[in-house]
Amino acid sequence: MLTVEDICFSYHDKPVLKNVDLQVKKGEIIGILGPNGCGKTTLLKLLNRNLHPDSGRVLMMGTDLEDISKRRIARHIAVVPQSNEIRFAFSVRDIVSMGRMPFLDRFQGESSEDTHIVEEAMEKTNIMEFADRLINTMSGGERQRVIIARALAQRPGIILLDEPTLHLDINHQFEVLDLVNRLSKEEDLTVVIVSHDLPMVVKFCDRIVLIHNNKVFAMGTPEEVLTTENMRAVFNIEAVLEYDETLRSNSVKILGSCRTVRERS
Amino acid sequence: MESVAKRKRRVTMVFATLFIILFLFMVLDLAQAFIPLTFEEAFWALLGKGTETHEIIVWKMNLPRVTMACLVGSGLGIAGATMQALFRNPMASPYILGLSSGASLGAAVALTFPITILPQMLMIPLLAFLSCMATLFLVYNISHVGGRVPTETLLLAGIAVGALLSALVSLLTYMAGEQMAGIVYWTMGNLTNAKWDNIMVVGPLIFAGCMIMISSSRDLNAMMLGDAHAQDLGVEVKKVRLQLLVASALVTAAAVAFVGVIGFVGLVVPHILRILLGPNNRVLLPASIVGGATFVLMCDFISRVIAPKIGILPIGIVTALIGAPYFIYLLRRRRSEVGWD
Numbered sequence: 001m002l003t004v005e006d007i008c009f010s011y012h013d014k015p016v017l018k019n020v021d022l023q024v025k026k027g028e029i030i031g032i033l034g035p036n037g038c039g040k041t042t043l044l045k046l047l048n049r050n051l052h053p054d055s056g057r058v059l060m061m062g063t064d065l066e067d068i069s070k071r072r073i074a075r076h077i078a079v080v081p082q083s084n085e086i087r088f089a090f091s092v093r094d095i096v097s098m099g100r101m102p103f104l105d106r107f108q109g110e111s112s113e114d115t116h117i118v119e120e121a122m123e124k125t126n127i128m129e130f131a132d133r134l135i136n137t138m139s140g141g142e143r144q145r146v147i148i149a150r151a152l153a154q155r156p157g158i159i160l161l162d163e164p165t166l167h168l169d170i171n172h173q174f175e176v177l178d179l180v181n182r183l184s185k186e187e188d189l190t191v192v193i194v195s196h197d198l199p200m201v202v203k204f205c206d207r208i209v210l211i212h213n214n215k216v217f218a219m220g221t222p223e224e225v226l227t228t229e230n231m232r233a234v235f236n237i238e239a240v241l242e243y244d245e246t247l248r249s250n251s252v253k254i255l256g257s258c259r260t261v262r263e264r265s
Numbered sequence: 266m267e268s269v270a271k272r273k274r275r276v277t278m279v280f281a282t283l284f285i286i287l288f289l290f291m292v293l294d295l296a297q298a299f300i301p302l303t304f305e306e307a308f309w310a311l312l313g314k315g316t317e318t319h320e321i322i323v324w325k326m327n328l329p330r331v332t333m334a335c336l337v338g339s340g341l342g343i344a345g346a347t348m349q350a351l352f353r354n355p356m357a358s359p360y361i362l363g364l365s366s367g368a369s370l371g372a373a374v375a376l377t378f379p380i381t382i383l384p385q386m387l388m389i390p391l392l393a394f395l396s397c398m399a400t401l402f403l404v405y406n407i408s409h410v411g412g413r414v415p416t417e418t419l420l421l422a423g424i425a426v427g428a429l430l431s432a433l434v435s436l437l438t439y440m441a442g443e444q445m446a447g448i449v450y451w452t453m454g455n456l457t458n459a460k461w462d463n464i465m466v467v468g469p470l471i472f473a474g475c476m477i478m479i480s481s482s483r484d485l486n487a488m489m490l491g492d493a494h495a496q497d498l499g500v501e502v503k504k505v506r507l508q509l510l511v512a513s514a515l516v517t518a519a520a521v522a523f524v525g526v527i528g529f530v531g532l533v534v535p536h537i538l539r540i541l542l543g544p545n546n547r548v549l550l551p552a553s554i555v556g557g558a559t560f561v562l563m564c565d566f567i568s569r570v571i572a573p574k575i576g577i578l579p580i581g582i583v584t585a586l587i588g589a590p591y592f593i594y595l596l597r598r599r600r601s602e603v604g605w606d
Contacts (some may be wrong), residue, residue, distance in 0.1 A: 048496075048497065050493065050496050050497070069499070069501075070496065070499045070500065070501050071499035072499075073499065074497065074498055074499030075499070078497070081491075081493050081494060081497065083491075086490050087353070088353075088489050088490075088544045089543055089544055090486070090489075090490075090543070090544055090545065091543070092485070093269070094543075094545055095490075098483075098486060098487055098490075098498055099498070101483055101487060101498045101499060101500070102498060102499040104483065105482040106481070106483070107479075107480060131268075133267045154498075179541075247474035
């Protein structure tokens with residue numbers, strides 16, 4: 001679906017990403033993981049051409065993103081951004097309808113098909129009941145669901161999520177990610193999640209790209225990437241990835257930061 | 266589903282009401298004369314079924330002014346609504362941000378100095394547009410702080426730049442000598458001298474500006490959520506913003522060029538309409554066109570009803586008398602109550 005070829009990017013001569021290569025396959029949930037400031041949000045912005053690489057290129061189904069309009073990109077790639085604070089009294093339906101923008105001409109009204117797609121997106125994300133509430137009166141978790149609905153209304157092949165759990169209470173974190181997980185399975189959606197939330201990424205991602213010091217440090221399944229050595233090197237923590245019987249999935253057991261663990265023993 | 270229909274009904278209601286009020290004030294304003302006509306007399310004269318005198322009053326004497334009032338009002342209304350969305354700030358408007366002063370400086374230069382490259386009728390709007398653009402970029406760059414435009418810096422930048430420009434206009438007025446009275450009158454906002462050939466210049470400019478703004482109304486909605494949101498939805502944010510800034514300057518300059526500064530239209534009208542219709546620019550921008558025209562006609566009518574006793578009262582005084590208290594009220598009121606912040 002998405003191919004990143006040897007991308008370099010820098011802000012004001014300060015390198016943020018160096019020689020990054022990456023393949024996102026159809027239908028998978030891929031996690032871009034790394035400590036704060038490692039360049040992972042930058043990578044996400046490069047994936048839908050909100051930023052332009054200094055060298056290298058990003059291909060969407062074989063086409064260089066630089067060769068197509070933002071509008072066409074938005075027909076295939078939807079984004080759920082990190083901050084979703086909205087100060088204006090748009091209704092939930094208004095916001096979700098914006099997902100149809102890339103498909104509508106300047107003076108064209110929304111067709112009944114557009115309305116149908118918008119309502120379907122609201123049903124899938126369980127926000128139909130507050131379709132007419134105002135977005136600026138809603139909680140962070142509810143807003144997140146509205147933005148996910150807007151992303152679905154774009155009928156995208158790929159959804160990019162930037163730190164989807166950052167501002168959410170713990171119950172909403174799971175709600176949102178269960179939703180994304182379910183949608184990816186039901187719709188064969190490709191999902192790219194950027195996060196520094198280790199346990200969450202382990203639970204939901206098929207593959208992990210570990211970014212460290214502006215480079216891809218490791219890439220593969222959670223078992224391959226999240227070895228004790230890698231976690232020590234990148235996050236400076238003592239941790240083990242193990243199968244958890246209660247969860248019936250992998251989970252990360254964090255013993256503490258390298259220093260505290262050393263001091264304790 | 267019920268409330269979608271309800272909202273559609275509400276939009277229809279607001280537009281219908283606006284058009285009715287617009288029409289009423291149109292006829293009332295057309296009836297103004299040394300001895301005013303009655304509403305019916307003006308109405309029939311407008312339809313070509315009145316007496317000859319009445320038709321001369323309505324068609325020859327008053328219609329240019331009423332047309333100009335509608336044009337200027339609709340331009341200022343939609344420019345205000347657009348700028349509020351663009352700056353993500355309910356206090357933005359052509360007058361508050363000093364754009365009107367910017368345009369009037371350009372126009373005053375064209376009025377004072379005999380520049381003969383172009384006929385004065387084209388020179389005035391051209392210089393008004395150029396100095397309006399310059400003002401807009403100046404104010405925008407001063408008030409832009411880290412991706413946001415906070416109310417405080419926006420207002421301060423607008424006031425500071427506006428004060429400077431007004432001083433320059435005053436200086437020109439002082440230097441203008443015998444033309445001084447005309448310029449002074451013009452800086453107060455004055456529809457009395459509206460002529461068809463001016464309208465022929467102003468009309469297309471305002472129409473073009475309105476079309477640019479309305480065609481970008483969906484993009485504007487997305488941009489109100491933030492530049493990143495808009496980009497993610499496929500909007501070329503920088504390009505659209507530049508187009509809209511140019512369109513705002515164009516419309517403001519065209520509105521100011523021949524009738525002078527009519528303040529507060531772009532602030533009051535979109536604001537009231539937003540309370541009634543919500544922030545959706547697809548509805549709000551067209552509504553601001555009709556609402557702006559209605560508001561300016563209403564103010565013109567008021568100025569003419571008071572006028573007989575004290576000569577012809579410049580309309581800018583009336584809009585300021587209504588608009589400034591409303592502006593103060595907005596500043597006092599918590600912004601959350603009006604759907605911002």
